[in-house]
Amino acid sequence: MNSSTPHTILQRRDFLGLSVAAASAALLTACTPSGRSGGQRIYAGDAAVRAAEDARPSSGKTVTAALTAAPFAADLGAAAAGGTLSTWGYDGAMNGPLLRGSVGDRLEVALANRLPEPTSIHWHGLALANSQDGVEKLTQEATAAGAGFNYGFKLSHPGTYWYHSHMELQRERALYGALIVDDPDERKDYDxxxxxxxxxxxxxxxxxxxxxxxxxxxxxxxxxxxxxxxxxxxxxxxxxxxxxxxxxxxxxxxxxxxxxxxxxxxxxxxxxxxxxxxxxxxxxxxxxxxxxxxxxxxxxxxxxxxxxxxxxxxxxxxxxxxxxxxxxxxxxxxxxxxxxxxxxxxxxxxxxxxxxxxxxxxxxxxxxxxxxxxTSAASVRLPRKPVTVRHAVRLTGSMMGYNWGINGRRFAMDSPYDGALAVRQGDRVQLDFINPSVMWHPMHLHGHTFQIGESGARKDTVIVRPGATVSVLFDADNPGQWLYHCHNAYHAASGMMGVLSYVR
Ligand SMILES: [Cu+2]
CATH class of the missing domain: 2.60.40.420 (Cupredoxins -  blue copper proteins)
Known part of the structure; x- marks a missing residue:
């Protein structure tokens, strides 16, 4: 098992990859209404990431699970020629096992990769430690075929979540499952x-x-x-x-x-x-x-x-x-x-x-x-507070060219910080998802649960209809490098992704 942290790949780019002159120029424009620039990125291996994890409530309990990603034969009845088809999943099933813990528990999952290619797991919707977010090159190296990775993080909020592979189109096979976080104080009024x-x-x-x-x-x-x-x-x-x-x-x-x-x-x-x-x-x-x-x-x-x-x-x-x-x-x-x-x-x-x-x-x-x-329940509504950084996120591209991107740029894993949205810990952030395309996009932000407008629902994935703008608010309280993207698997694979980048 290999739980390598991304220090080695990430510390090469300590100052945004800019020349000194360009960085100085960027500092002059810091704190403009359109965003933060300048400063050092806070990577997944940073002490600030560990400090945020340490500050989360702890029950003292640990929940452990093991997941094996591998090819398997799935039985979909007469729907598949011959009765079975060959695909990829966790533990040989169409749905991975249900993972379940309570708020404050530490979840430890040992992933074994028996796929013929690298993989990683993303814990969708959780405000977790950035180093465990499962995004290759950004928060970890992908786990090679035949290797393993030990994930471990605290469960910070109750609710219905899920986990899935975050490598290219692997999620389009069966590499996903449900993750439920229980609230020990909740009154269960259902049978x-x-x-x-x-x-x-x-x-x-x-x-x-x-x-x-x-x-x-x-x-x-x-x-x-x-x-x-x-x-x-x-x-x-x-x-x-x-x-x-x-x-x-x-x-x-x-x-x-x-x-x-x-x-x-x-x-x-x-x-x-x-x-x-x-x-x-x-x-x-x-x-x-x-x-x-x-x-x-x-x-x-x-x-x-x-x-x-x-x-x-x-x-x-x-x-x-x-x-x-x-x-x-x-x-x-x-x-x-x-x-x-x-x-x-x-x-x-x-x-x-x-x-x-x-x-x-x-x-x-x-x-x-x-x-x-x-409308969000009052118990989870964000307190009113002035926005300190605001970013425009234009959802660009078309079906004709299949060139989906953000602000006209198609995301490239080899240069993930191009066009990154900079925030500082403590910011009240506003993202404006602006959709000039003719298709709707379900926009997802990792590591945070934003609120839609002043009193809308707290969400991590929101439908943005064509021609519409959806403005979301959140407090920058989870340092690291976080992907945001369209959750249409093919739009994301085509480049409709970007990075929300904590800097100091
Ligand atoms: Cu999309």
Whole structure:
């Protein structure tokens, strides 16, 4: 096992990689409204990163787990030719094991890499030590094929999170799982809990994620040849184009609708749903015809509860909702927004007729919203405070050129700090996600949970519709180098990523 810290790769660039003259010029423009410049970057191995970790509350308990990333044969029934397909996952399953601890616990996960290529794990949504964030070259060296890496960090906030590979398109296979952080003081006013992982799937059925990216990069030519590009997938809810990719399958806890996951309950029971959208290019509209949802949390953090007929989750987002179980069978449907298909689970409470996928409604309307439209619970709302640094994050690129980027720049792992957004510890930061493109983007920031505007939900991933600007606020309290990016797997692979860079 190798737990090497990134000192060696990172300390070569102590002063932004600028010449002395350029650095001096940069210092003159420090503290302008558009950002911080000058100063030394605070890398993952910095004492400030360790100090922030030490300052987090501790329960004194350690939760340990082991994950093996490896190829395996997945059984998706008749959906795959021959009954099984070969893909990559954790511990040989379509969903990695559920990892669970309480606030203040230290989570230690030993990763063994049995994949034929390097890998890393990102702990999505957690405010954790930067050195454990799992971003190759930025916070650690990728873990080579045959090697291992020991992750260890404190769990700082309760909620519904998840983990996934952060290497290229590995997440588009089955390299992901749920991570739940419990609040020991919470009063549990429900009878059951159902953790739900949603995913769009094509690996081993119609091609591979790498083939899809190659097609997207070729542009309209491959569309004419009838490849994987989505044609005419439109969602008024998302403001236009719903996605780039056509998927043969949509999975609910790793299962197809013909063989659905089933939750047994009694009529009148209350169920807490913890819904996670692990997809690459698909938003899901989730609802249970015959029952309403009461949304209580998004991205782990509580909101003012709100009733819904359905909720929409972009890639990377989570929603917690309560549902009161009707008598009989209740379908829990995840409809791919603007695309054909269905991911399905079901609740069985007594007898009655089983829901047949073909007989289910093809749409769920009524009161429908996404987590970005909710109000934060007062208990987690940021205190009002003047913004000390503000950055514009323009979401640029187009489907034609497949040149997705940030502020016109396509991210390159070899020069991650080009165009980085500088902040100092203690800043109140405002990011303006400005979307001049014709597609929506689910924008995700590592290591922080921002707030949407003055009183919106606390989130780490938010839908930014075409033509819209979403302004988010957070306190810079977790030093290090943090990636932010579109959680569309293909947009991120194409370059819609950047670094939020703590400097001193
Ligand atoms: Cu995007």
């Amino acid at each position: 059951h809990e159902w953790v739900i992982l949603l995913d769009d799937w094509l690996d081993g059925v119609t091609g591979s994620p790498e083939e899809v990216l190659a097609e997207l990069n070729q542009g309209m030519g491959s569309m004419m040849r009838g490849g994987h590009m989505a044609m005419g997938s439109v969602s008024p809810f998302l403001g236009g184009d719903a996605g780039d990719v056509r998927y043969p399958l949509h999975l609910f806890n790793g299962r197809v609708p013909a063989d659905p996951d089933t939750l047994a309950a009694r009529p009148g029971d209350r169920v807490r749903l913890r819904i996670i959208n692990a997809a690459g290019d698909t938003a899901y509209r989730v609802g249970a015809p015959g029952a309403r949802l009461t949304v209580t949390h998004t991205d782990g953090f509580p909101v003012e509860p709100k009733d819904a007929d359905a909720v929409v989750l972009g890639m990377g987002e989570r929603i917690d909702a309560l549902l009161t179980v009707p008598a009989g069978w209740t379908p829990l449907m995840a409809l791919p927004e603007g695309k054909a298909g269905l991911a399905l689970g079901r609740i069985r409470a007594g007898s009655g007729r089983e829901p047949v996928p073909a007989a289910l409604p093809s749409r769920i309307n009524g009161e429908v919203f996404d987590g970005g439209r909710l």
